[in-house]
Amino acid sequence: MTTPRRDTYTPETLLGVAVQIFNERGYDGTSMEHLSKAAGISKSSIYHHVSGKEELLRRAVSRALDALFAILDEPGAQRGRTIEQVEHVTRRTVEVLMAELPYVTLLLRVRGNTQTERWAMERRREFDHRVADLLKAAAADGDLRADVDPKLATRLLFGMVNSLVEWYRPHPGTGHDENQVAEAVVRLAFDGLRADAS
Amino acid sequence: MTTPRRDTYTPETLLGVAVQIFNERGYDGTSMEHLSKAAGISKSSIYHHVSGKEELLRRAVSRALDALFAILDEPGAQRGRTIEQVEHVTRRTVEVLMAELPYVTLLLRVRGNTQTERWAMERRREFDHRVADLLKAAAADGDLRADVDPKLATRLLFGMVNSLVEWYRPHPGTGHDENQVAEAVVRLAFDGLRADAS
Structure with missing residues (x-):
């Protein structure tokens, strides 16, 4: 678990983190919790950028x-x-x-x-x-x-x-x-x- | 869940069932319980043929x-x-x-x-x-x-x-x-x- 950091993500840079976790864990096996930990920001910060993990998948593919x-x-x-x-x-x-x-x-x-x-x-x-x-x-x-x-x-x-x-x-x-x-x-x-x- | 049937397996025919389940669920995701259900015989019947799922993997590969x-x-x-x-x-x-x-x-x-x-x-x-x-x-x-x-x-x-x-x-x-x-x-x-x- 990383220390929560200030959210300096853009949808684009957040995508880079998400695609890495999707590839490691599989899309099905990835929760918003996993994405939040990997990005080092809260789930609500992620929801500030995107509607959820399916939007991240759509942007990535x-x-x-x-x-x-x-x-x-x-x-x-x-x-x-x-x-x-x-x-x-x-x-x-x-x-x-x-x-x-x-x-x-x-x-x-x-x-x-x-x-x-x-x-x-x-x-x-x-x-x-x-x-x-x-x-x-x-x-x-x-x-x-x-x-x-x-x-x-x-x-x-x-x-x-x-x-x-x-x-x-x-x-x-x-x-x-x-x-x-x-x-x-x-x-x-x-x-x-x-x-x-x- | 299938009705338990009489164990007419040989190690060879049991292997055919195991490899199918390994491919469907992944080796990690397959338990002896899954193998028992798929073969329609008890876990102890499987142990009569092989020492466990790792032996089935070794025989299959x-x-x-x-x-x-x-x-x-x-x-x-x-x-x-x-x-x-x-x-x-x-x-x-x-x-x-x-x-x-x-x-x-x-x-x-x-x-x-x-x-x-x-x-x-x-x-x-x-x-x-x-x-x-x-x-x-x-x-x-x-x-x-x-x-x-x-x-x-x-x-x-x-x-x-x-x-x-x-x-x-x-x-x-x-x-x-x-x-x-x-x-x-x-x-x-x-x-x-x-x-x-x-």
């Missing part, structure tokens, strides 16, 4: 979702051959995941017990479907290998990308910088691990 | 680990070029994951709160290291693309493979059969999604 959906509006996701668009979206998704690691981690772990959780899952599926549609279009262009079903490819691609929340840490010592990781995902996913026969 | 380590002793994992060995191990790991889905799911979700859990995590890391060593050897042969670090490649490969426990279900309606999934993982990982320019 919105931050992740907004960053992900913004990728789809970038020029690289709208111009050129579709396969290049998918490659762009893949690279940028990895970059957003690393830049917004606690927020995307929370988004990926959410289960559907409350309305906000179900909304977050629905939006996440919508993002996956948008990428699946791009892969289907790339297949129609003849730019995707014909022996892998685009829907299955989407699952495997997101499986690989999303696994980063399990091991990527933005600290020295992991031995991988952000550009290296994003580039490795794109190279593996689109060109494969095997050296080109030449 | 051993089943997954034994199946995974057995892959490394197969001829396909020991003969031919190293890159072909890695491809074999990848395909067979996907097949084992699908064939032993609840057991591998439990193995991948285990956290280190008890000695058995820590042992399971250690063995799992050992398997990952064995595959990482194969990838390093394939890189030394010049068969792995030079612009992806073999250690990072191992993480991404397992990220993709292990993500199957989140969505693969061995029932009709998922739209993917086992051979198709294993082949798709190998094609994506080694040759990439992009159609070969020709």
Whole structure:
């Protein structure tokens, strides 16, 4: 238990504390009491900023979702051959995941017990479907290998990308910088691990 | 609560019930009471078969680990070029994951709160290291693309493979059969999604 301190939080900085506790304890396992202790301010101070923990969850997953959906509006996701668009979206998704690691981690772990959780899952599926549609279009262009079903490819691609929340840490010592990781995902996913026969 | 029934379990069939409950509630969240209710037999009947829930965990994760380590002793994992060995191990790991889905799911979700859990995590890391060593050897042969670090490649490969426990279900309606999934993982990982320019 920390000594209560003067409330200098903004909704934004309070969110940083909340998302950390949600990820540690799970959203279901987090009470306003836990948030109050972690922030070092009273529950009523928290209610001064937000209506409750569900609002904190909504703000946190919105931050992740907004960053992900913004990728789809970038020029690289709208111009050129579709396969290049998918490659762009893949690279940028990895970059957003690393830049917004606690927020995307929370988004990926959410289960559907409350309305906000179900909304977050629905939006996440919508993002996956948008990428699946791009892969289907790339297949129609003849730019995707014909022996892998685009829907299955989407699952495997997101499986690989999303696994980063399990091991990527933005600290020295992991031995991988952000550009290296994003580039490795794109190279593996689109060109494969095997050296080109030449 | 089910009506207590005559105990016709063997340690093997009891394991099937236990692994299901462990995956539903988490190992920490499962009591002997939960196991007794799910199996429809008394706690003392369970103790007739096993020493307690930790023995059930050890047997369950051993089943997954034994199946995974057995892959490394197969001829396909020991003969031919190293890159072909890695491809074999990848395909067979996907097949084992699908064939032993609840057991591998439990193995991948285990956290280190008890000695058995820590042992399971250690063995799992050992398997990952064995595959990482194969990838390093394939890189030394010049068969792995030079612009992806073999250690990072191992993480991404397992990220993709292990993500199957989140969505693969061995029932009709998922739209993917086992051979198709294993082949798709190998094609994506080694040759990439992009159609070969020709």
